[in-house]
Amino acid sequence: MRNHKWLTGAWVIAIFLILPVLFLFVQSVASDTQLFEHLWATVLSDYIINTIQLVLLVLLFSALFALPTAWLVAMCDFPGRQYFQWLLMLPLAMPAYVVAYIYTDLFDFSGPIQKGLRTLFQSEVAVDQYWFFEIRNIPGAALMLALVLYPYLYLIARTAFLEQGSHLFQVSRSLGQEPWSSFRRIAMPLCRPAIVVGLMFIGAEALGDFATVHYFAVNTLTTAVYDSWLGHGSLSAAAKISILMLIGVMGILAIERWQRGRQRFYHKYTGQNALFKLFGWQANAAVLYCLFLVLSGFILPVITLLSYAIDYASLDSDGQLGNVLLQTMWLALSAAVMTTGLAVVFNFTTRISTSMGAALPAKISSMSYMMPSTVLAIAVLIPMALFENTVNDFWVAMGYQAPGLFLSGTTFALVFAFVVRFQAVANGTIEASFLAVSPSLDMAAKSLGKSNKQMLGLIHLPLIKKSLFAALLLVFIECLKELPAALLLRPFNFDTLATFVYQYVSDEQLEQAAFAAILIVLAGLYPVIRLTQTGEK
Numbered sequence: 001m002r003n004h005k006w007l008t009g010a011w012v013i014a015i016f017l018i019l020p021v022l023f024l025f026v027q028s029v030a031s032d033t034q035l036f037e038h039l040w041a042t043v044l045s046d047y048i049i050n051t052i053q054l055v056l057l058v059l060l061f062s063a064l065f066a067l068p069t070a071w072l073v074a075m076c077d078f079p080g081r082q083y084f085q086w087l088l089m090l091p092l093a094m095p096a097y098v099v100a101y102i103y104t105d106l107f108d109f110s111g112p113i114q115k116g117l118r119t120l121f122q123s124e125v126a127v128d129q130y131w132f133f134e135i136r137n138i139p140g141a142a143l144m145l146a147l148v149l150y151p152y153l154y155l156i157a158r159t160a161f162l163e164q165g166s167h168l169f170q171v172s173r174s175l176g177q178e179p180w181s182s183f184r185r186i187a188m189p190l191c192r193p194a195i196v197v198g199l200m201f202i203g204a205e206a207l208g209d210f211a212t213v214h215y216f217a218v219n220t221l222t223t224a225v226y227d228s229w230l231g232h233g234s235l236s237a238a239a240k241i242s243i244l245m246l247i248g249v250m251g252i253l254a255i256e257r258w259q260r261g262r263q264r265f266y267h268k269y270t271g272q273n274a275l276f277k278l279f280g281w282q283a284n285a286a287v288l289y290c291l292f293l294v295l296s297g298f299i300l301p302v303i304t305l306l307s308y309a310i311d312y313a314s315l316d317s318d319g320q321l322g323n324v325l326l327q328t329m330w331l332a333l334s335a336a337v338m339t340t341g342l343a344v345v346f347n348f349t350t351r352i353s354t355s356m357g358a359a360l361p362a363k364i365s366s367m368s369y370m371m372p373s374t375v376l377a378i379a380v381l382i383p384m385a386l387f388e389n390t391v392n393d394f395w396v397a398m399g400y401q402a403p404g405l406f407l408s409g410t411t412f413a414l415v416f417a418f419v420v421r422f423q424a425v426a427n428g429t430i431e432a433s434f435l436a437v438s439p440s441l442d443m444a445a446k447s448l449g450k451s452n453k454q455m456l457g458l459i460h461l462p463l464i465k466k467s468l469f470a471a472l473l474l475v476f477i478e479c480l481k482e483l484p485a486a487l488l489l490r491p492f493n494f495d496t497l498a499t500f501v502y503q504y505v506s507d508e509q510l511e512q513a514a515f516a517a518i519l520i521v522l523a524g525l526y527p528v529i530r531l532t533q534t535g536e537k
Contacts, residue, residue, distance in 0.1 A: 002410045006194070006348065006349045006352060006353065006452060007349055007355055007358060007361075007441070008347055008351045008360035009345065009349070010345055010349040011360075011361050013342055013345065013346075013361065013365070013396065014124065014346070014360070014361035014362075014364040014365045014406050015241040015364075017342075017364070017365045017368070017419070017420050017423060018033065018365070018367060018368070019366070019383055020368075020379035020380045020382065020383055020428045021368060021379050021418060021502070022151045023379065023382040023383045024239055024242060024243065024246075024378065024379040024382060025243065026382075027089070027236060027239040027242045027382045027398055028236070028239045028242070028243040030471070034231055035228060035234040035236075035237040036228075036234075036236065036237040036240045036241070037204075037239075039237065039487075043219070043224075044224065044241075047219050047221050047223070047224050048221065048244070050138060050218060050219055051207065051218050051220040051221045051222075051245075052246075053138050053142075053208060053213060054138055054141060054142055054145075054220060054439060055203050055206050055207055057138065057139055057142030057143075057146075058149065058202060058203070058206040059199050059202060059203055060146045060207075061142055061143055061145075061147075061150070061513055062143075062149055062152075062153050062199070062202050062270070063139035063153065063199070064148045064194075065146060065147070065150040065154070065293055066150040066151070066153035066154040066157055066198070067153070067157055067195070068086070068289065069154055069289065069290055069293065069453065070153075070154050070155075070158040070161055071157075071161055072081045072084075072155035072289075072290065073085050073290075073515045074158045074161035074162045075275060075276055075422045076275055076276045076277075076278050076286065077159055077275035077277045077278065078277065078278040078282075078283040079283060079287055080287055080290070080291075081509075083301070084290040084291075084294070084356060085158075086529055087290070087294045087298075088150045088154055088293060088294060088527050089150065089154070089529070090151075090293075090294065090297070090525070091147055091148045091150070091151055091154060091293070091297030091298045092148065092149075092151040092152070092386065092524065092527060092528050093298070093520075093521050093523075093524030093525050094147075094148045094213065094297065094301055094302075094521060094524075095143055095148070095211075095297060095481060095483070095485070095498065095501065095517065095521075096147075096149070096209060096212045096522060097212045097215055097261055097501075097502060097505050098301060098305070098501065098505065098517050099144050099147055099148055099216065099297070100144040100211075100212045100215055100216065100505075101138075101505045101508070101510045102300070102305075102418050102510070103135060103144065104135055104216075104357070105304075105510075106134060106213075107133075107135050108135075109454065114287060115373055119191050135215045135216075136217060136430065137216065137218070138218055138488070139220050140216060140400060141212050141213050141216045141444065142206075142517045144212055144216075145205075145209060145212055146202075146207050147204065147293075147296060147297040148297060149202045149389070150202070150293070150297075151204055151528075152198050152202050152205075152387070153195065153198030153199060153201075153202060154198075155198075156194045156195070156197055157194060157195055158190060158197060159194070160190070160191040160194035160195070160330070161191060161475075166201075169244045173177075175262055180480045189456070191393050200450065203249070203252065204249060204371070204372060206224060206243075207222070207245060207249065207372045208371075208372025208374050208484055209219075209222060209246070209374045209484070210222045210226060210374060210376065210483065210484050210487065211222065211484075211502050211505065211506075214226075215505060215506060219412040220373065221241055221244060221245050222245075222374045222484070224241050225238045225241050225242055225245075225306075225374050225375070225378060226487075226488070228241060228373070229378065229381075229488065230488070234404050235378070235381065235382065235385065238378050239378055239379075239382065241326050242374070242375040242378045242379065243413075245372055245374070246371060246372075249371070249372070252388040252401065253366070271450065279420065287531035290396040290414055296478075302518075305351050305514045305517050305521070306514075306518065307513045308511040308514030309511065309514040309518055311511065312511045312512055312514060316472065320409050321500070321515065324495045324496065324497060324516065325497065325502045325519065327370070327495065327496065327514075328480060328497045329477065330475045330498040331414060331415065331418075331481045331496060332418075332475075332479035333476060333478075334415050335414075335415050335418035335419055335476075335479045336420070336471075336472045336473075336475040336476040336479060337472065338415065338419050338474065339419050339422055339423055339426045339466050339471075339475045340366070340426050340430070340471045340472045342419070342423060343423065343427045343429070343430045343431075343471060344430060344456075344461070344468070346361055346365060346427055347362060347427065347430050347431050347434045348361035348421030348434070348452075348456055348460065350362055350451055350453075351360075351434055351442070352442070353403055354529060362427050362431070363366070365423045365427065366423055366424035366427050366430050367426075368420050368421060368422065368423070368424070369422070369423070369424035371421075372483045372484070373421060373482060373483075373484035373485040374485075374488070376417060376420060376421050377417055377484060377485040377488035378488070380413060380416060380417045380420065380489065381408055381413070381488070381489070384408040384413060385408060387407065388404075388405060388406065388407055388408060391403065391406075392404070393447055407493075408489070409491055411490075411491060411494065413489045414485070414486060414489045414490060417477075417489055418475075418482065418485070421485065422475045422478050422479065423479075425474050425475055425478060426471040426474075426475055429470050429471035429474060430464060430467050430468065431472050432467065433463070433464035433466070433467035434464060437459075437463050437464070438462060441459050441460075442455060442471065445458070445459055473526070477524050479526070480497060480520060480523050481498055481520060481524065482494075482496075482498060483489050483498040483499065485503055486498055487502070497516050497519060497520050500513060501513045501516050501517045503511055
């Protein structure tokens with residue numbers, strides 16, 4: 001009976017977390033179709049094409065950045081390899097829209113690079129009198145996104161390459177295969193499932209990006225969602241476009257699984273790899289390529305932010321940034337604590353219950369992680385707006401003043417969206433620790449007459465405290481950097497660090513928010529480094 005209470009509670013929480021997605025589908029078939037039909041007849045096809053081009057280019061650039069470096073670091077020995085293992089992860093801490101602003105400022109007509117070229121060639125000409133590549137377009141936006149998203153694929157691919165071992169390639173070489181042929185015909189097929197997972201994460205992030213594409217004036221489905229909801233006030237049209245994005249993500253997953261068919265990928269880890277020693281130009285090329293990614297994705301943006309922060313250090317005299325920092329910390333910590341607590345409930349329920357469906361609540365609660373943040377924000381708004389309208393109508397009918405937007409107009413909407421969005425992160429982090437706890441401890445506790453609650457508090461929580469801290473930290477950092485959902489759901493006169501920085505970026509005044517951007521980067525460094533260390537172990 002005690003187990004049934006935990007299972008019932010887990011199911012109630014899981015349904016509550018998946019409720020926004022269900023309401024999104026319902027709202028998408030609403031009768032208010034005028035705006036959506038207008039968009040479909042005019043610009044929506046262009047938005048879809050732009051979105052497809054953007055996502056494909058981000059995946060291509062990310063693969064070009066991540067797969068060679070993952071192979072080099074995992075399987076080859078070259079100067080600086082031990083440092084590049086974690087240095088290549090650092091761009092993950094950079095917000096893409098900040099990187100986009102910095103490179104736009106560098107490469108624009110009035111930027112230092114073009115000024116330097118004109119000075120070098122002693123040419124004072126107008127912008128239309130010579131050719132220089134344009135960065136504010138779809139390839140430019142894709143490159144900016146890939147520079148900060150490729151570490152997702154790099155980490156997963158590096159781990160997969162390490163698990164293969166070098167014996168397979170030694171056998172391949174002994175059969176007369178060239179190094180490139182061995183890489184293409186052995187390494188890549190064996191790593192295909194891992195590579196697909198990494199690309200799915202990157203594709204979902206690129207699909208849901210708003211700040212970078214908006215700054216570059218690239219119209220995608222994400223900008224259409226914002227325009228439909230905030231510009232035209234049509235939640236139905238925004239929901240329909242969100243469903244298109246969700247169908248796109250699910251369709252890509254289905255196509256990949258169908259194309260994979262019944263293929264299975266097995267390999268045996270044989271311990272420490274015998275690294276391929278690189279000499280001469282090969283070693284130099286490996287160092288230069290890795291160094292290029294670290295410099296362009298992290299070091300150069302950080303140096304630029306530091307120079308901005310020094311030059312504009314006195315602009316926050318009113319203490320606005322301090323208030324924004326406190327608001328962001330409180331918001332992220334609240335969401336992280338709730339998400340971690342729910343993850344404990346889901347995993348503990350799976351552990352103690354003998355029901356066939358005991359693991360379903362945890363899986364259901366993790367489904368929203370692959371949804372773009374923009375789609376999720378719209379999905380959260382729909383049930384909240386319906387509930388608020390119902391309560392307001394009831395209070396008015398009773399002769400009282402309507403309470404107004406008591407959910408969607410407060411920080412509750414943001415916290416709830418963060419919990420729904422990042423529940424999978426906490427679930428996955430804590431699940432591994434629960435699996436490592438011996439079942440004999442549970443049996444010993446039950447033989448001593450301990451309840452499930454006592455067993456959780458006295459045995460499991462002390463044993464998984466490191467994973468609890470890791471889950472709390474990871475979700476906290478994700479909430480700290482989250483922008484699309486915060487832009488849509490934040491209350492009036494409420495900013496997070498991400499929205500604070502983006503407001504200045506959209507006005508091309510990043511210099512005045514450089515210190516806030518540095519705070520976001522610093523907050524992301526520790527978990528990124530810890531994640532790399534965990535991968536090495």
